[in-house]
Amino acid sequence: MRTSPPLDNKVALVTGGSGGIGAACARALLEDGAAVVLMGRRRDALERVQQQLAGTVPDGRVVIYAGDACAPKDMQDAMTFAWSLQDRLDIVVPTVGGGGFRPILMHDADTVRAELDLNLTSAFLAIRYGAPLLAQSGGGSIVCISSTAARMNFRWLSLYCAAKAGLEALVKGAAEELGSAKVRVNAVRPGLTRSESTQAMFSTPSIVDGFIEQVPIGTLGEPEYIARAVRYLAGPESGWVTGQSFAVDGGHELRANPRLDDAIAHLYGVPALDAVKAGRAPDDV
Template identity: 35%
Template structure:
């Protein structure tokens, strides 16, 4: 009986937002698995500190992925260093509480859409062309349960994440003939420094956990493992899917 192949050694990967939190842990696990890893973010000092944690054959590139010219430059740097790209992890995103859709300022709308949806689009667009030519590749995007369940105060974020889910399906359909798989992972609340203002509030956390069938919020490792599955050959016949890693929130 053939065994599922989760080997990723020898591949090359880009993890956006790879200097901290979920992105850094994904990058560390990829590097430990023998992958040449590039990480990007907007602060070079934070990126260099993260790169030292990765060790191995790694690269840190400062880039604002909401700017297509930055994405073009970043991909050129990665290709020059590694010779290509096998895995793209779209991890960059931002979430802040916002007014109702009818009251939000256009500038805030644009900022959230740029960080979440447009940045993912620019990186996926570049990776899609490259992977189509090489007839192989993996694109994995981090989305959110907010893209499926309407959440007051998180409307723009949810709209952006819903867009990423549809982008995942469209890219999967377009790239399937070229042996490129495109999937997404949708966490609920995750215990990270970024989300600390939420989960560190005992009253808020109690209400939140009461709505999660499994009775807890996610740890970073809960998100990293599904991402690695989608990045590996173990998911070679899976594409266009969004995997909800939320302790059952979206099924009740």
């Protein structure tokens, strides 16, 4: 007797759907029967991922919605669109995020706001506009993408660390507040994982070697590693799990982050590195 896939008749919305982790999460959900809406700012990039997924999961249903996950109206409209597919919404996976190496003394108020918006506001909006629809569907799961940087200090990446730490606090608070509506909120905490935003790091042997030295398993992350954890937290197997963040990092959190001073010297110049190490803000931010 043929059994239905575990996510049959479920609807999922994945923000950052054209990125490596977002596309991998969409594939994992599709393979187990969910209909998936990919949200992202670039329609052409979403269409490419849609075509790829149609080729790998031919029986799956994947549609796209072009919009900015940091814009309240775009996010609300994307949720409404996802609901319209089957008059329900069951899974929300906000994958938008990222950050670049930048010493604290080279930040200003605008760059801080941008970092917080990308990593924290985007997840808040997904929770804010997704939770009522999940509750209306009888409950559901929100799975955010955090980072090992939320738990481990990372020199020259302090604002990203702060944003991801804030995200994990938001996950806990939202899980407690939304539990009575049967809406679960969790996060996956990746180590360094291959994606468009990290491609430069993966292409630099000294950076790769520095990270691998700190990973007991001895390999760095691939998007599908993260997607498997997201799929678990999104599905019925984790029905009694909420307010949690799971590290998927090859054991990286057992050790430490590399220093990567050379990366700052390469990005901003040796004089800028010397200045911030001496506690001065360089003139040319």
